[in-house]
Amino acid sequence: MSILKLENISYHYDRSKVMVLDKLNMDFDEGKIYTIVGKSGAGKTTLLSVLSSLAAPTDGKIFLNDRDITKIDRYKFRSKYVGVIFQSFNLLTHLTALENVILSMDISGKKFNRPKKEIALELLRKVGLDEEEAKRRVLKLSGGQQQRVAIARALSYDPDIILADEPTGNLDGETQDEIIGIFRMLADEGKCVIIVTHSPDVAKASDITYELKKPDKAS
Amino acid sequence: MYILKNALKSITRNKLRNILIGIIVLIISISACVSLSIREAAQAAKEDTLSGLQVTGTISFNRQKAMEEMKKSSSSSSSSKSSSSSTKTDRSKFDFDVLQGSSLSLSDYKKYAKALKSGDSYYYSGAVSLNATGKILPYGTSEDDDSSLSSSSSKSSSNSNSGNMQPPGDNNNNNSNTQNNQDGMGHQPFQVNQGDFSITGYSSYKAMLSMFGDDGSYKITKGKMFDETSDALECIISNELATYNSLKVGDTIKLANPNYEKETYKLKIVGIYKNSDSSSEENNRFQMNDPANNIYMNYNAFTKIIKASAKANHKMTDSDGNKTSAKLTENLAFTYTFKSVDNYNSFAKKVYTLGLSDDYTVNSNDLQQYENSLLPLQTLSQTAIWFFIIVLAVGGVILITLNIFNLRERKYEVGVLTAIGMKKAKVALQFVTEIFIVTFIALIIGTSVGAAVSVPATNTLLANQIQSSQSTGNNVKENFGFKSDDNNGTPPDNNGGPMGKMFGQSKAQNYVDSVNSATNLFVVMELVLVGLFLTIIASLAALISIMRYEPLKILSNRS
Ligand SMILES: Nc1ncnc2c1ncn2[C@@H]1O[C@H](COP(=O)(O)OP(=O)(O)OP(=O)(O)O)[C@@H](O)[C@H]1O
Numbered sequence: 001m002s003i004l005k006l007e008n009i010s011y012h013y014d015r016s017k018v019m020v021l022d023k024l025n026m027d028f029d030e031g032k033i034y035t036i037v038g039k040s041g042a043g044k045t046t047l048l049s050v051l052s053s054l055a056a057p058t059d060g061k062i063f064l065n066d067r068d069i070t071k072i073d074r075y076k077f078r079s080k081y082v083g084v085i086f087q088s089f090n091l092l093t094h095l096t097a098l099e100n101v102i103l104s105m106d107i108s109g110k111k112f113n114r115p116k117k118e119i120a121l122e123l124l125r126k127v128g129l130d131e132e133e134a135k136r137r138v139l140k141l142s143g144g145q146q147q148r149v150a151i152a153r154a155l156s157y158d159p160d161i162i163l164a165d166e167p168t169g170n171l172d173g174e175t176q177d178e179i180i181g182i183f184r185m186l187a188d189e190g191k192c193v194i195i196v197t198h199s200p201d202v203a204k205a206s207d208i209t210y211e212l213k214k215p216d217k218a219s
Numbered sequence: 220m221y222i223l224k225n226a227l228k229s230i231t232r233n234k235l236r237n238i239l240i241g242i243i244v245l246i247i248s249i250s251a252c253v254s255l256s257i258r259e260a261a262q263a264a265k266e267d268t269l270s271g272l273q274v275t276g277t278i279s280f281n282r283q284k285a286m287e288e289m290k291k292s293s294s295s296s297s298s299s300k301s302s303s304s305s306t307k308t309d310r311s312k313f314d315f316d317v318l319q320g321s322s323l324s325l326s327d328y329k330k331y332a333k334a335l336k337s338g339d340s341y342y343y344s345g346a347v348s349l350n351a352t353g354k355i356l357p358y359g360t361s362e363d364d365d366s367s368l369s370s371s372s373s374k375s376s377s378n379s380n381s382g383n384m385q386p387p388g389d390n391n392n393n394n395s396n397t398q399n400n401q402d403g404m405g406h407q408p409f410q411v412n413q414g415d416f417s418i419t420g421y422s423s424y425k426a427m428l429s430m431f432g433d434d435g436s437y438k439i440t441k442g443k444m445f446d447e448t449s450d451a452l453e454c455i456i457s458n459e460l461a462t463y464n465s466l467k468v469g470d471t472i473k474l475a476n477p478n479y480e481k482e483t484y485k486l487k488i489v490g491i492y493k494n495s496d497s498s499s500e501e502n503n504r505f506q507m508n509d510p511a512n513n514i515y516m517n518y519n520a521f522t523k524i525i526k527a528s529a530k531a532n533h534k535m536t537d538s539d540g541n542k543t544s545a546k547l548t549e550n551l552a553f554t555y556t557f558k559s560v561d562n563y564n565s566f567a568k569k570v571y572t573l574g575l576s577d578d579y580t581v582n583s584n585d586l587q588q589y590e591n592s593l594l595p596l597q598t599l600s601q602t603a604i605w606f607f608i609i610v611l612a613v614g615g616v617i618l619i620t621l622n623i624f625n626l627r628e629r630k631y632e633v634g635v636l637t638a639i640g641m642k643k644a645k646v647a648l649q650f651v652t653e654i655f656i657v658t659f660i661a662l663i664i665g666t667s668v669g670a671a672v673s674v675p676a677t678n679t680l681l682a683n684q685i686q687s688s689q690s691t692g693n694n695v696k697e698n699f700g701f702k703s704d705d706n707n708g709t710p711p712d713n714n715g716g717p718m719g720k721m722f723g724q725s726k727a728q729n730y731v732d733s734v735n736s737a738t739n740l741f742v743v744m745e746l747v748l749v750g751l752f753l754t755i756i757a758s759l760a761a762l763i764s765i766m767r768y769e770p771l772k773i774l775s776n777r778s
């Protein structure tokens with residue numbers, strides 16, 4: 001049984017009539033890392049926003065554990081079941097890294113067996129931010145550091161599915177490996193990790209790779 | 220609750236913005252507090268003054284209204300109510316028969332008394348002019364005058380009971396008697412009636428007390444007071460009159476119907492009173508008669524005279540040669556007393572359901588007087604409320620504008636929060652909480668400041684208001700319906716000439732000129748409402764834009 005299943009998903013943005021996603025069928029299982037590759041503008045980010053329920057598909061159905069996703073509250077879905085690492089991070093830049101992480105934990109409404117601050121600091125350390133950096137405003141962190149905060153935030157409330165849009169785009173090779181290591185660890189814990197990437201290295205490290213192509217304009 | 224935590228963090232992060240909002244709310248709340256306190260003080264002063272206040276009321280013919288109607292059509296006299304009034308009234312602009320036409324009888328008044336509530340009551344008096352006859356001479360006349368006074372019939376007709384004689388001290392008597400035997404004088408109805416004596420019959424001692432006032436200027440010096448209930452023709456006379464005519468207690472005086480000299484009445488003197496006020500100028504001025512010639516008795520006895528006169532029904536000839544009745548007509552003054560202002564107000568409404576015509580009004584001069592004393596405070600209160608509304612409106616607009624600008628800055632924040640799964644309603648709640656906290660901190664400070672300055676501020680403003688009230692004080696007098704009476708036009712001085720005093724004006728100058736406490740719990744509660752109102756107003760923009768926000772936009776917003 002796949003945790004996430006796409007059936008004939010199509011999508012186009014409100015204003016434009018160009019199909020960005022055209023009748024996609026995909027299966028995502030627990031405990032595996034998926035990579036989605038494709039040229040710029042192929043619709044990778046769009047797919048992630050459909051998967052994270054930020055956008056509702058124009059056509060087709062998505063199932064979460066065989067349950068139609070439209071029956072689940074979109075906000076609850078985002079705050080509990082999926083952790084999204086946005087291509088542009090979408091951190092609250094005037095908050096500290098730590099505050100950003102804790103905020104997500106607050107919003108999830110989940111109960112934690114340890115103080116949130118402790119969990120958050122540990123997570124941030126895991127992705128490579130020390131306590132001083134964790135307590136710095138995001139605005140004053142480098143791009144790579146911000147990306148790590150975004151990763152920590154997505155993991156903080158222990159979601160079943162992790163969606164990452166170019167999570168290693170701003171990281172050096174060494175850190176990239178570290179991050180992939182983390183994703184592998186999460187997959188081993190039974191999570192479903194879906195990564196959008198341009199990096200062949202990341203694709204190689206994954207279990208399954210989907211290639212996304214621009215839908216044929218003629219069709 | 221993380222929303223509150225976030226809100227507090229957000230406030231401290233955006234100090235400058237929130238201080239700006241705070242200052243605006245502070246200004247609004249100080250002015251709101253002062254304005255509302257002024258209104259509250261005015262209300263309290265009104266209640267203080269009017270609660271437990273016993274007032275008197277009378278029913279009077281709405282003379283002013285009638286006169287204005289007559290002014291419009293001078294031909295009205297031909298179609299007027301007056302029945303036997305001669306055509307001469309056509310010469311006059313006003314038909315005084317109608318103007319004086321309150322022909323409410325004692326039984327009418329008693330019928331309307333059914334509108335009274337328990338604790339209320341009434342009293343009344345009747346007055347009539349009688350001429351000297353026999354040995355007695357009115358005080359202030361010499362023997363030389365005697366012949367002209369007591370003999371001529373033309374004098375009699377001019378002495379017809381024109382009904383302008385007022386019982387002493389009674390301000391409320393607008394209902395004059397007229398039975399149309401004043402022909403030839405119809406165009407001069409306000410002429411002072413110098414009928415030698417003014418005989419007044421009181422329904423009770425209480426009525427007498429109310430009319431004389433309780434300042435102790437009247438005092439029985441010899442003999443006793445007349446019996447309150449008996450209908451024996453007993454009276455009390457002034458010591459001036461007694462001395463002048465060498466009268467003493469036990470003597471009988473003989474008085475004549477001024478219209479018909481042969482119709483006489485004998486009154487027994489049971490007491491002699493002294494009026495220490497009798498020489499005072501103001502009394503003389505509006506009392507028409509020398510007060511020394513006032514003779515008092517009880518109403519039961521008095522009404523016997525009136526009835527006897529009606530029964531005799533002598534005829535007299537007026538200046539036109541017409542024969543009319545010479546019977547005495549009493550000048551009735553009927554006063555209702557009310558336990559409370561509420562009772563008065565209820566009476567003033569209810570009495571019309573008992574059949575009182577719209578041409579009559581119920582009025583209370585003492586209530587009017589108290590209300591006038593509150594006038595500056597009430598005016599100030601109204602101004603304050605307008606000021607409050609304007610400040611609130613302007614402040615509200617500024618707050619809305621400020622918040623619209625804030626939201627532009629915070630759109631990204633809304634996007635992130637909703638993208639990571641925070642419900643829009645919760646985002647909105649956080650934003651509203653922020654505004655609420657800032658508003659209420661400012662409001663608490665504003666209320667404290669406002670409460671501290673409200674009393675001195677009110678008193679200062681009130682002093683200004685009184686000053687301007689006094690310069691327009693004459694307007695108040697016009698309220699008494701004196702506008703149309705040129706002879707008795709408003710005195711130029713504000714501190715109440717005799718006329719003013721008569722109509723309760725002197726007391727009305729004692730304006731309520733200070734308040735003690737102004738801000739009370741009620742005001743604080745209203746300010747809380749103001750705070751809520753401002754919060755809602757300021758949040759409105761936030762709520763709308765958050766609710767319309769589409770979280771997907773966050774993805775296209777790659778700053
Ligand atoms: N908000 C939007 N409104 C309309 N069209 C959009 C919007 N966002 C993206 N598109 C269009 O949809 C298509 C897919 O865009 P998308 O962002 O999914 O590409 P991508 O595969 O993520 O590219 P990249 O590798 O550069 O991130 C593009 O042609 C893009 O122009």
Ligand SMILES: [Mg+2]
Pocket residue numbers: 044045046087165
């Ligand atoms: Mg993309």
